[in-house]
């Protein structure tokens with residue numbers, strides 16, 4: 001259902017503490033919600049930024065508040081046998097996507113007047129001799145969004161395959177196949193580099 | 205040959221023994237080793253790239269931020285308290301319904317000394333240790349009236365489960381609750397409760413005259429399930445809920461799962477999961493609000509009770525996926541086939557049909573009591589179901605296994621359950637310590653075991669030792685996920 005997702009942040013996977021906090025939020029305990037906010041604000045901020053890189057700082061702040069406030073209601077749907085962190089990440093993505101949808105309708109209207117290339121990113125191609133790391137950076141930024149999302153969730157946020165499937169609302173097999181494709185591309189890139197050192201064919 | 209496991213290894217989804225085998229293989233296979241180290245490099249670059257693009261733009265909240273947020277949250281709670289779930293189209297709710305169970309009860313507004321009723325104070329002390337902190341008593345706004353809910357902890361249910369057909373009157377004594385099956389549906393009456401039950405092909409109707417009851421109801425499009433009370437009727441749309449009727453004729457419905465329709469004299473309301481509906485008097489109309497944790501907690505214990513009580517298994521998933529493997533059938537199957545079945549159950553479990561997987565595994569284990577993999581899988585299922593104690597019991601047995609690798613793996617998983625699900629640091633240490641003693645330096649999961657051992661020590665107040673362990677994790681596991689987590693944790697505990 002969700003095609004373009006974001007990538008998650010680092011947080012402490014401390015599910016026992018989370019479970020207690022969630023339980024208290026379900027009882028309407030604001031302080032527990034405050035604790036969750038303190039604990040996962042960074043992760044949620046990252047989820048928001050990854051989902052919508054061009055969001056303004058003010059919008060991001062509002063959205064993060066909104067994610068945590070929505071927990072007051074959503075938390076009753078949360079099955080406490082599950083792990084909280086990936087679930088919250090998924091909530092943050094969904095909220096951001098809704099926000100982006102609403103926003104893009106307005107942006108469309110605005111753009112008819114001022115044509116700016118809002119949605120076309122980023123990363124200008126680097127010239128010259130590329131170091132390994134630069135080659136990889138370039139390769140990473142040219143991965144399809146779906147693959148990159150899975151890669152970041154796996155590598156940076158340390159989510160398990162099943163958790164990623166849940167977050168992105170995709171099949172577990174899709175998680176693995178995206179990860180594998182990303183891996184193949186990237187490994188191939190390094191391999192090529194080894195074969196023709198100095199070459200800057202960044203074939204993807 | 206083993207090379208084909210490379211990606212699974214990098215994914216982190218080889219199981220214990222296979223990982224070990226593969227790591228042995230790495231020592232002899234330059235190709236796999238090269239790719240493994242390339243991959244590590246890629247992960248490092250991915251992390252630093254992400255940090256550049258994303259990490260640099262975010263910041264942890266200050267304590268002022270948190271306070272500001274809490275103020276916003278209080279306002280939101282007041283607003284939610286007035287939320288109503290009226291006017292949802294019934295058809296939509298029916299289509300969305302999957303699994304149902306209902307709890308119906310009559311709650312007494314009397315002094316909390318009745319044996320089956322717990323005082324609110326007792327309930328909340330069970331829930332939130334520092335809830336009694338000053339600062340605005342936030343939960344008050346959600347749970348307006350001090351209505352006393354049935355506390356499941358001290359209630360006993362008769363283990364005999366009646367099978368109801370036709371019309372019958374159920375009467376639960378002052379001390380024991382009473383459970384009954386109505387075909388695929390199950391109901392449990394609280395002590396001092398009374399209901400008339402009518403079972404037919406077209407409808408299951410429970411007239412709750414007094415007291416409380418919990419129901420699990422199978423979704424059924426052709427058969428209606430309805431609970432009538434003196435003040436109103438509750439129609440099951442596909443749900444797990446509780447209904448309470450007080451002697452003063454107050455009706456309260458708590459919905460744990462799905463949606464129910466509450467019909468009063470002049471109006472009806474769709475009540476969704478996580479919500480409570482009340483009818484205080486004939487004239488008052490239906491008031492809905494969010495359920496408090498106490499209310500849901502009482503329910504969840506009840507639900508568990510229902511799952512445990514029946515002599516026959518509850519077929520929550522009906523017969524769509526036949527998981528029926530007879531014992532004698534299994535005896536002549538080859539090992540390959542049993543592996544295939546284990547895989548099937550694993551998939552079922554991942555797909556969410558944990559009950560189906562458990563059922564299949566239990567049958568299978570009757571024929572193959574020594575199958576270690578099946579036991580591990582069964583334990584995983586129990587964890588999924590939120591039954592950590594059952595899982596722990598299985599791991600405890602497996603930790604005695606004569607094969608060291610099996611025993612080690614079980615010890616690790618036992619520790620994992622203790623710390624993550626049971627929040628019991630002593631128990632965690634009891635398993636992680638021998639695991640760390642008996643597994644090699646390069647054993648998989650060693651980093652995790654160290655990390656959670658440190659976590660357990662922290663919870664026991666042994667900060668110094670915990671810090672040392674975390675530092676060693678950072679040192680040894682560096683840029684891997686667990687190394688990062690240890691680094692973050694250190695940052696958290698050090699001012």
Ligand SMILES: [Zn+2]
Nearest residue numbers: 206207233236
């Ligand atoms: Zn190899």
